[in-house]
Amino acid sequence: MISIILQYLLFYPFFHPSFYLSILLSIHLSIHPPFCCSIFHTIYCSVHPSIHPLLYHSVYLSIYLSIYLSIYLSIYLSIYLSIHPSIHPASHPSFYHDIYHSTVSIVLSILPSIILSIHPSVYTSIHPSTILYLNYLMLTIFVLYVCVFTLQEEMDTIPMVSSLLSSLANYSNLPQGSKEHEEAPRMGTLMGVYLPCLQNILGVILFLRMTWMVGIGGVIEAFIIVLMCCSTTMLTAISMSAIATNGVVPAGGAYYMISRSLGPEFGGAVGICFYLGTTFAGAMYILGCIEILLVYIVPQAAVFKMEGLEGAEAEAAMLNNMRVYGTLVLSFMAIVVFVGVKYVNKLALVFLACVICSILAVYAGVIKTAFEPPVFPVCVLGNRTLVWKGFDVCAKVIERENATVTTKLWRLFCDSEFLNATCDSYFTNNNITEIQGIPGMMSGILRGKYSHKMTFYILYIQCIYIYIYIYTYIYIYMQSVFKESLFVLTACICESGILIASLDNVAPILSMFFLMCYMFVNLACAVQTLLRTPNWRPRFKFYHWTLSFLGMSLCLSLMFICSWYYAIVAMGIAGCIYKYIEFRGAEKEWGDGIRGLSLSAARFALMRLEEGPPHTKNWRPQILVLVSMDSELNVEQPRLLSLTNQLKAGKGLTIVGTALEGTYLENHPQGQQAEQSLRKLMEAEKVKGFCQVVISSNMRDATSHLVQAGGLGGLLHNTVLACWPRNWKQAEDHQSWRNFIELVRETTAASKALLVPKNISAFPSNGERFTEGHIDVWWIVHDGGMLMLLPFLLRQHKVWRKCKMRIFTVAQMDDNSIQMKKDLTTFLYHLRIDAAVEVVEMHDSDISAYTYEKTLMMEQRSQILKQINLTKTEREREVQHSPTNPPTPATPQSPSAEAETPGTAVQMTWTEAKCDGEQAKPIGATTPEAIKDLFNMKPNQSNLRRMHTALRLNEVIIKKSQEARLVLLNMPGPPKNRTGDENYMEFMEVLTEGLNRVLLVRGGGREVITIYS
Template identity: 75%
Template sequence: MDTSPMVSSLLSSLANYSNLTQGSKEHEEAENNEEARKKTVQAPRMGTLMGVYLPCMQNILGVILFLRMTWLVGAGGVLGTFIIVFMCCSTTMLTAISMSAIATNGVVPAGGSYYMISRSLGPEFGGAVGICFYLGTTFAGAMYILGCIEILLIYIVPAAAIFKMEGLEGAEAEAALLNNMRVYGTIVLSFMALVVFVGVKYVNKLALVFLACVILSILAVYAGVIKTSFDPPFFPVCLLGNRTLVSKGFDICAKTIEQGNATVTTKLWRAFCDSEFLNATCDEYFTSNNVSQIQGIPGITSGILAGKKTPYLKLKLFNGNLVIGTLAWPSPWVIVFGSFFSTCGAGLQSLTGAPRLLQAIARDSIIPFLRVFGHGKANGEPTWALLLTACICETGILIASLDAVAPILSMFFLMCYMFVNLACALQTLLRTPNWRPRFKFYHWALSLLGMSLCLTLMFLCSWYYAIVAMVIASCIYKYIEFCGAEKEWGDGIRGISLSAARYALMRLEEGPPHTKNWRPQILVLMSLDGEQSVEQPRLLSLTSQLKAGKGLTIVGACVEGTYLNNQPQAQKADQVCMKLMEVEKVKGFSQVVISSNLRDATSHLIQAGGLGGLRHNTVLVSFPKNWKQAEEHHRCRNFIEVVRETTAAHLALLVTKNISAYPSNGERFTEGHIDVWWIVHDGGLLMLLPFLLRQHKVWRKCKIRIFTVAQMDDNSIQMKKDLMTFLYHLRFDAEVEVVEMHDSDISAYTYEKTLVMEQRSQILKEMHLTKNEREREVQLIQGKNATPTPTSPTSPTAPTPAAVTPGEEVQMTWTDETEKTNNPAVANPESVKDMNQSNFRRMHHAQELNGVIVKKSKEAKLVLLNMPGPPKNRNGEENYMEFLEVLTEGLNRVLLVRGGGREVITIYS
């Protein structure tokens, strides 16, 4: 509460917040006042009218309305044009509804649509769509400049053309026009960029003039409509059959005319015939169809000419006059100059808005190489962004054709509108607590309809441009994702992730998964030193090398003390673990527990790690070093408690011996073996681990060897055959070797009937099954004879090897507690002598087993072997640790594996 603001100060700051940009008056003061320049300089403001309403009007009432709407009606007809315009207006209206909902759901600073999309869909979508919106606005500036030059050269001063078009036809006329557009377009762009660079105050002053021209043009059109309703003009259209003829090139809409007493052919005749005489050979369609002149519909299709493939003919509408200009009153020049100034103003607005959009993206730092464009002049003017915008705009001008530039910006704008609708629909469907827009007239179905219309229009307009725009957006998305966007804006994509995670966790079974779905969900127990640094970082290297298991990874660490006093140390330890996980490329979670002693903290991690059905099933821990030293004895006790608790919790346990010798992720083994000593079958984890390791590039070139132990009365040859068959069904590629040993040498392990492959094969034969049925019963027998979980420390003491029959569970007795219970004389000196002899025999057996393992696997890159069960009581803990030391002596890297008591591999697909 010490850092929390008072309510009064919070309300004051919110009430005085302003996200508007600076007006021209304040901008002039900021530029001219030296003291104001030393203080915090505000960004230039344009206000609602000058910054929002005017640019929108000039974009709508610009090139498309004055230059292309009448051509669209003539080419598509009244009904077709109405459908097109209705779809476009519906798209913008639905997008406006979605944008209103998003805009009223909180304060929207500079950036407009980009800000709303990025805060709603995340930095990846925001950056991708923001760049597309910026490119669309920039190309819109190029389109408006091209429209301005087209009006200038075609309708105002055709004589100003540098590349003359008189007397040229077809491709030559088109090339001359495009070259004129490039030259004049570059000049106009340079002038506009200079005006924007000098200051937004000049843009505002010119905007008033342009707005007045636009309003005057619209009024002139409506006045002309009223006038023509009383005095309709004569708009003749010449038809040949059902085809419209281009009026340029002939003067009379007839094949022949009467001059005196003679019949004379017209220019139209000579256009379709090889001579001017009546007996000339003419075009078949011309001969078989009559020529007629009809009255065009005033104000709609009058003067629209055929010839879609010749832009020059498109431009020379109505005998060289602007069609909409013929409707204006009192003079067509009102429309001509109005549309000219409207396109100039729209171009200026685009060159003003696009750099500010790029500056907003750059200041968010989601795209690293754009950060330089976030800087500008002292008053916030985006100088560098303006320079880049002018360069991109110049590429659009070099294209020169207005009809070729228009689809480019349409793609980018439609993509922006599509994601605005998606953001609104997503926020509405997720029903997040923060979604409280003041604008209530919206619905997720309307937003989805608007999104669908945007996507449809993109592909109807130009499918290849649509694909290119999507590829550009996808590349930017992946680039931001690759660079690692560090922004967290509470966006909808994260909301989807939360909802999906909750849904998946609720559906996840609480019980154990099916064998086919089993994967190692690893809890890594890390040790921290006094500086909260990780003592065994190679544990995470091994975890990363097991990532082919595609399971959950929880890195757990313990801090000794109380939560109130040691919470900062826990945060530091969590950051250290997360950083190390990032270095080792381990995808998972970090969890640090504070407790009064490390043993309880470790127990809490084992018990409470995970969430719902997504919990760890495997514990990875390092074998304690120097455990024989008195100051390290507590590590030994903690380790054995971990073994006991994982056994009680039916969790698999992986214990790394000599963890410092394990390879890092940067090392590569070019040859060698991974040796598996399969002494008892406890679920198949022992064979699954080397398979997962070989999926990683560190172990990829190592070969797997499996050594299984046979007792003296077993058929070793048959065991090898059965084991090879078993591995074939498991799809494991490994070398197999059977090693014969005395029963006493492996008496420290729990074993069951499935250990002896010959006995399992004999059981299958006695069932009188076919070969296929026999293979299907393999898993069933393994499940029925799975290793029982060793009894807990409170259970009765397990019998010694001599007291059980073959095939029953055998547990090594690490102390002579049984003899103490059954024979009171065990406390005398002779009994103590017998205990020492018993311990000596156990160490001798461990030494014998170790000798066999060292002989076969001394040069192996990694040795995996079964880990014996923990001692029943604390008196045998030291003997247990000593047994493990003797068992693994002389081996470089050892991974002790203790299964969780259930099958983790299957022969079925």
């Protein structure tokens, strides 16, 4: 009951005086038994009471047709003069022809009324039903005549069917700037807004269910329901007024308002739900007109006969009739809309006048019965009233020809017509009495009053028109949204509503979709006001955000009060559409409220992050990814972004940055192209984050700017991800590895962590899977827990999920290896990290000859390049052909002496490089004797110890982790004295050679993982 009145009251979000009319009408209908007759019928009954009631229908129809044609003629002249204001109507060739046809039609329609008023006995010899069907036929012919008469002037311009179908298949809206669009006539507020809304409000629900609702629920309950629904529509209208006065709103209605206020996701979801609701509204009006036709106008036209059927069988037969006739009406209306979309609104005012006349007829009956209450009997069995259906006498038995015979009422309760039949116990134990009925709902307004049949006859035509109007709106709306014809789809959806066949079951579906639309309209206004967006400046004076919030709450409450399972289904559909649009993405940014809400939330969160560094439990890697671009502005290390995606379990910030060399004014287009290239690669690698391009006069400064200025407020990067310089020994100049060392120094100074993947091309892509293997962590120096956290994050990704984690730590001779393993296992248990633990012992050993020679070769090459001032090409040649004496047979050969592949690095305590006296002496000569002295020098003892440590660690790592999928090592810092930078790179190469994938990790100086919850 609630859902039906909701559909009636919520079909359009406008609060009209007709709502007061509906309330007053409901109260009158609950008190007085109105005769649904016209004023003419009432007057004529008093003048000619002996004439059969069907003849009044003929007179009423004649008057109706005369009014209909008069209104049509006046509208035609008004439209004609508005189109051709400078031409007199009489000068048009077809003007007199039109006037002639209209005048003849009016005279012919009034003629039966004139004849009947003069000679009322003329029609007494004609059977009343014949007059009824003749009037139906006359009205049908008249409607067809009006359609042809309307289209007569445009017959020459109507296209052939082939061109019509082609134009419909290739339909496209007019652009905003086109001449046709600019010259399109406007219908105005009254014709284009008020009257169509009024026409939908005064629809089938008003006549079929409003009185039933008042009769079932009572005046007070019905008034409360109407008040709630009217409050919902009134509050929604206020919100829509606020949106409408906040700038120009083009075509699109509620869909446009919601999408521009809450975003394309909400707008698309609610817009499609609104489309579905409007489509089901067409099905509801078809079912309404079929119910009027089969119940009140022509019951004998039912395909599935209901005579003799009761209960579920009669209801099933009625539903089947609704399906058959509904499908036929839908097919006919679809053809009308498909061919004549342009002419659907021609007869809008005429049908609205018919509905208003029918409402006035109801009030005429109310006024008459107020002064002359009807006398009607009520048959009561005990304390239960009986419906006058199936019997004609309110008695169990009657006397006929001195004999007692049973009545039809007897046969309803007994198994036979004889007096000794077995009857229902309640029927046997209670008497039947006939009392005077109280005027009210069952006063006979739905039975036996012919003027009420005329009302339903007019309403039947009104339902057909409203369906054509709705179906046309859907057709045009979907074309404007999707740029293609969805005509067949709309017809199929409408047919699904018709197959439900029950007006009471279709109405809740409409209520859900429309209530959802109104709820989001109110939500849009409330969000815009609470966010206080600068663009939200409505001119509507009576708007307040509390009203929108109240309207949203009412809509949500009514959805669940009406039908909670329908509400859940509707929200589920809208949610699926929302996620689909969010997944596919919108083509345009509309500056909606949800984006404003996100902006406000981001600002609030950033302001809170300014309060201080995050707690250790909340620490997560906020990564700045530094990539380089080639000459074509393509990323040289795409696998670096794959590694970034595999670390996404950290749920932190990701900034992908690159540096371009040059001036900003000259290289701004290249910067935009580089940013676009980064975005495409991030999308391909499914990296969610931001990209940033910095243009500077040199690469060193640009990289420094990225490290310093990346992020915003408290949302700063705390980790830098950069590749190990590739082929740094063979580079034309050494600026690339020098920039890398400076990057290491800057991240250390800024207390940021540094991740350096070595041999990045060997790292897996996001599509690869490791079905087995290990991730080995070599924990030499505690760096805050980064070495523990990173493998855990990697194993959350599908690439590394099947890999197991192993942790190695190095013990000196004076360390207790057993206790170290036990303590490390306990520590990992508290960290909730599942990993195998192994302690590796490194014995002190003498420095081998190979280590001595390796160190000496490194220092010789460094000194030679410093002392000889060569060109870049010569320097590269010198690097490639520097003297490398093979080891003597007495020199022990290291297993990794010949390997030059990238490897993993171990954290070690790195002291400041010392230069011996020979390196400090200025060498001013480049004679062969001076170069010969260089090869006779002894290696620096500090460098010798470092080389020894690097070689020993590399041997241990190769032995344990050569088959590992990934090796993580502590990364030592570079020397403060920049004269030893090249030695630092050489030590790292020695430390990591022989390993396939290495991730060097340098902590930021603070704890990033904790054992506490």
